[in-house]
Amino acid sequence: MRVRLFxxxxxxxxxxxxxxxxGYSLPARTWIVVxxxxxxxxxxxxxxxxxxxxxxxxxxxxxISLPTLMLxxxxxxxxxxxxxxxxxxxxxxxxxxxxxxxxxxxxxxxTGEGDFSNLILNGEVDLVxxxxxxxxxxxxxxxxxxxxxxxxxxxxxxxxxIGIVQGIVDGYSxxxxxxxxxxxxxxxxxxxxxxxVAKQVTAGGGEVSTGEVLxxxxxxxxxxxxxxxxxxxxxxxxxxxxxxxxxxxxxxxNPVTRGQVLCGKFLAxxxxxxxSGISTVLSSIVGVGIAVSSVEExxxxxxxxxxxxxxxxxxxxxxxxxxxxxxGLTGNAIMVTAASFAKSFKEAQQYIGFLTLILVVPxxxxxxxxxxLYPYLRLMxxxxxxxxxxxxxxxxxxxxxxxTSLAVSLIYLMVxxxxxxxxxxxxxxxxx
Amino acid sequence: MAAxxxxxxxxxxxxxxxxxxxxxxxxxxxxxxxxGPNGAGKTTTLRMIYGVLKPTSGTARVLxxxxxxxxxxxxxxxxxxxxxxxxxxxxxAEENLIYFGKLRRMExxxxxxxxxxxxxxxxxxxxxxxxxxxxxxxxxxxxxFARAILDEPPVLLLDEPTLGVDVMSAxxxxxxxxxxxxxxxxxxxxTHNMWDVERLCDYIGIISEGKLRxxxxxxxxxxxxxxxxxxxxxxxxxxxxxxES
Ligand SMILES: Nc1ncnc2c1ncn2[C@@H]1O[C@H](COP(=O)(O)OP(=O)(O)O)[C@@H](O)[C@H]1O
Ligand SMILES: [Mg+2]
Numbered sequence: 001m002r003v004r005l006f007x008x009x010x011x012x013x014x015x016x017x018x019x020x021x022x023g024y025s026l027p028a029r030t031w032i033v034v035x036x037x038x039x040x041x042x043x044x045x046x047x048x049x050x051x052x053x054x055x056x057x058x059x060x061x062x063x064i065s066l067p068t069l070m071l072x073x074x075x076x077x078x079x080x081x082x083x084x085x086x087x088x089x090x091x092x093x094x095x096x097x098x099x100x101x102x103x104x105x106x107x108x109x110x111t112g113e114g115d116f117s118n119l120i121l122n123g124e125v126d127l128v129x130x131x132x133x134x135x136x137x138x139x140x141x142x143x144x145x146x147x148x149x150x151x152x153x154x155x156x157x158x159x160x161x162i163g164i165v166q167g168i169v170d171g172y173s174x175x176x177x178x179x180x181x182x183x184x185x186x187x188x189x190x191x192x193x194x195x196x197v198a199k200q201v202t203a204g205g206g207e208v209s210t211g212e213v214l215x216x217x218x219x220x221x222x223x224x225x226x227x228x229x230x231x232x233x234x235x236x237x238x239x240x241x242x243x244x245x246x247x248x249x250x251x252x253x254n255p256v257t258r259g260q261v262l263c264g265k266f267l268a269x270x271x272x273x274x275x276s277g278i279s280t281v282l283s284s285i286v287g288v289g290i291a292v293s294s295v296e297e298x299x300x301x302x303x304x305x306x307x308x309x310x311x312x313x314x315x316x317x318x319x320x321x322x323x324x325x326x327x328g329l330t331g332n333a334i335m336v337t338a339a340s341f342a343k344s345f346k347e348a349q350q351y352i353g354f355l356t357l358i359l360v361v362p363x364x365x366x367x368x369x370x371x372x373l374y375p376y377l378r379l380m381x382x383x384x385x386x387x388x389x390x391x392x393x394x395x396x397x398x399x400x401x402x403x404t405s406l407a408v409s410l411i412y413l414m415v416x417x418x419x420x421x422x423x424x425x426x427x428x429x430x431x432x
Numbered sequence: 433m434a435a436x437x438x439x440x441x442x443x444x445x446x447x448x449x450x451x452x453x454x455x456x457x458x459x460x461x462x463x464x465x466x467x468g469p470n471g472a473g474k475t476t477t478l479r480m481i482y483g484v485l486k487p488t489s490g491t492a493r494v495l496x497x498x499x500x501x502x503x504x505x506x507x508x509x510x511x512x513x514x515x516x517x518x519x520x521x522x523x524x525a526e527e528n529l530i531y532f533g534k535l536r537r538m539e540x541x542x543x544x545x546x547x548x549x550x551x552x553x554x555x556x557x558x559x560x561x562x563x564x565x566x567x568x569x570x571x572x573x574x575x576x577f578a579r580a581i582l583d584e585p586p587v588l589l590l591d592e593p594t595l596g597v598d599v600m601s602a603x604x605x606x607x608x609x610x611x612x613x614x615x616x617x618x619x620x621x622x623t624h625n626m627w628d629v630e631r632l633c634d635y636i637g638i639i640s641e642g643k644l645r646x647x648x649x650x651x652x653x654x655x656x657x658x659x660x661x662x663x664x665x666x667x668x669x670x671x672x673x674x675x676e677s
Pocket of ligand 1: 431445448450469470472473559
């Protein structure tokens with residue numbers, strides 16, 4: 001017999017019905033049985049599944065890649081108008097026009113004079129480049145020719161356009177400079193007495209690509225955030241929801257201890273944290289990949305497309321999985337403790353919303369923290385986890401750092417688990 | 433040995449003494465009814481016996497097992513239908529039963545057989561795959577009742593088993609209670625409905641304001657009532673009056 005539990009017959013429903021029948025053959029271990037039931041309930045809660053699993057999978061690549069993608073001249077070329085008032089400057093205008101052939105911009109050339117600021121206000125062009133009368137004259141007389149940019153200070157695309165045009169102008173200027181120096185027999189070095197060279201210093205010693213840098217910054221943050229907040233909704237449902245729906249009393253009439261019940265719930269929460277965490281990490285990597293490739297096409301300084309050093313991929317995967325599992329457990333232990341104080345679902349959500357904010361701060365701050373703070377960040381709750389993820393991605397060879405952040409995270413986990421078990425068993429919590 | 437012994441059970445919530453020094457014992461194989469008005473302390477008494485509330489003082493024994501000192505062992509001897517059915521709304525009727533059966537360590541084959549049998553007995557077979565949220569109040573109560581007798585515990589505790597349930601479902605549940613007791617099991621139920629007591633119980637305890645007002649066989653109370661209205665006697669017992677024939 002087929003009975004539909006929900007409208008439509010989605011894969012989730014089929015899966016959860018299968019999981020339901022599977023219950024008969026489970027081993028009679030309380031925590032496994034409890035975890036089975038919690039996962040079943042979570043799967044049936046389609047709205048939460050959508051929020052926690054599906055939404056991040058779609059949103060992450062968008063949030064990460066959209067800004068760079070939108071600003072990438074290749075994806076959406078900025079519109080540039082070159083106003084040539086000086087007939088003699090036509091070859092500079094043509095050089096700017098050549099940006100079109102490398103499809104970095106759309107360039108329109110007009111001759112004559114006029115007020116073109118309206119075009120910018122209307123959003124018809126992103127940048128107006130004016131080459132005023134007397135431009136060439138100044139140059140041939142050995143003075144400096146002036147070019148005027150009219151741009152929108154609020155428009156990021158205006159700045160991008162200036163950057164591109166400036167590249168052409170610099171080249172043009174450089175050619176003139178070289179001619180002038182040759183005429184008076186001076187070398188370029190003579191007028192540019194200092195050159196600078198930037199060299200990367202990394203623990204591994206090798207060069208890192210932009211992709212790797214982005215991965216090292218974005219992934220630990222994402223992982224930490226998701227691990228801590230991802231299963232929070234489920235945590236509320238399992239603790240405050242169990243109380244609000246008054247199912248906890250019947251549950252506790254069984255020959256099981258509250259500790260066993262809590263263990264089962266944590267097992268399910270960790271599984272859910274892993275599902276939401278892994279899906280978020282994968283989609284973040286996709287996002288970083290799109291962002292990097294769109295940057296690469298326009299800016300030459302990125303040499304490599306790789307996001308992760310292939311020789312460190314093992315550490316990366318282990319690091320991410322451990323962080324998600326530990327973070328999920330720690331986050332949930334904190335959430336469970338908070339939810340245990342609440343009499344209703346709504347109250348629990350308020351506590352958890354507030355807690356989430358507090359927990360998120362160290363995560364977001366880590367990419368900006370000075371290196372000298374790292375040893376302390378490894379000792380703080382939650383941030384130790386993000387540091388662990390970072391250590392595993394960036395320099396897994398530094399064993400002392402890796403083990404410190406891992407050990408500290410484990411200790412905090414124990415503390416929060418102990419706290420949550422104390423809270424969960426209070427009588428006033430169950431029958432308050 | 434008594435199936436249940438309540439020994440000076442007392443529960444205080446702050447200043448309120450919800451259950452006040454309650455002692456009684458229930459013979460094995462009998463049906464004991466705890467009768468009393470709303471707020472009398474019936475639910476609190478039962479909760480202390482089935483081990484989810486800690487007594488402020490006193491204790492209870494189930495087939496000789498102390499519920500305060502050995503709650504897990506005691507709970508394995510009791511099937512419970514609490515005041516709130518406590519079914520998981522997103523799980524089907526069948527899954528709700530599987531969950532408790534597994535928590536009570538029933539073997540796969542025995543659980544399968546028992547679930548099918550109970551759903552059949554309670555006319556719920558066609559509701560097997562329906563989530564609890566979509567069941568009627570009476571159907572939910574029947575599933576919760578099935579859940580309480582799933583592993584055929586020697587002692588069954590029911591908190592107002594027919595309260596708010598439609599007439600047909602209430603009848604089915606009453607019949608199941610009688611049948612269960614007929615197999616030699618002990619049943620303790622609470623109610624504020626005298627007709628349940630009249631129809632089902634062998635022994636009666638009348639409780640009000642946390643105190644036991646009457647304890648004895650149903651026949652004895654019937655004799656006591658005699659010509660008078662049962663309700664009248666009940667009201668006077670609840671008030672703590674001494675009633676004489
Ligand atoms: N968790 C609790 N906290 C405070 N007071 C309670 C609690 N549970 C019950 N009470 C009070 O104890 C008294 C007895 O309640 P209860 O045992 O539910 O009565 P009954 O089941 O007979 O209607 C009532 O006055 C009730 O308000
Ligand atoms: Mg009650």
